[in-house]
Amino acid sequence: MTPFEPEYAADLLNRLKLGDKQAYERIYLTYSKELLLAAYKKTGERIIAEELVQNIFISLWEKRAEAKISNLQAYLFGALKLSVINHIRNLVMENKYVQYQSLTYTEDHQDTANLVDFHDLSAIIEQGINSLPEKTREVFRLSRYQHQSTKDISAGLNISEKAVEYHITQSIKRIKEYIKNFYIFL
CATH class of the missing domain: 1.10.10.10 (Winged helix-like DNA-binding domain superfamily/Winged helix DNA-binding domain)
Incomplete structure (x- = not known):
């Protein structure tokens, strides 16, 4: 079986839910590079991409017992999409705050x-x-x-x-x- 066949992913998911670290490692090895590449394409920053992917896998492990995952690949890439959106949203808010601060609290007027x-x-x-x-x-x-x-x-x-x-x-x-x-x- 190849890593992207549904039976293979279903077996990994079942083992993951039982706390099988080898299944978790196999999932990581199977999907991490592809997720990292997609994250890098969206963020343009290697460190940010690595952090986003790492957080997805941490969350996967922490929520392994209660997670309702039917398609592992779709779940991981969906999680990545949400992570990238949240990252961009945080950047926008940070930029707005910096702009606000620079307009409101310039050194000349402070x-x-x-x-x-x-x-x-x-x-x-x-x-x-x-x-x-x-x-x-x-x-x-x-x-x-x-x-x-x-x-x-x-x-x-x-x-x-x-x-x-x-x-x-x-x-x-x-x-x-x-x-x-x-x-x-x-």
Whole structure:
């Protein structure tokens, strides 16, 4: 059997679900180069491509027992596509942030008062986050600081996606209210 025959992939998947490291290694050896090439074509950066592919295989191993995979090759390339999209989305957000920072906080216009206000606001936001219930605070930090998707947070914390959305909504409302009350108090 060749690595791309359905029977071969199905056997590897069954063995992988049982925690067979040799099956995992065989999957890696069979698909990693092809995934790496596709990732490199999309990102244009070898290190980023390697990181994306490595993360796919780490996730495959971590989720091996509960993953519902019918077509291994389609699953891996679908995961790669999502990883590349998330990577590009993060780059776009980072670039927008850098542009915003350069327009808003250029060295010519950045004075001590602005710096103090920025640090004060950051401290107030952090206090607001710390005032949240533990689970809500954890969901907020995963969502906003670690840029995890609702689905990833749901899986990682073993709660429903609706619960994740609820915690995010509640945290944003409470932090806004905290900031508003803080400034009213001043």
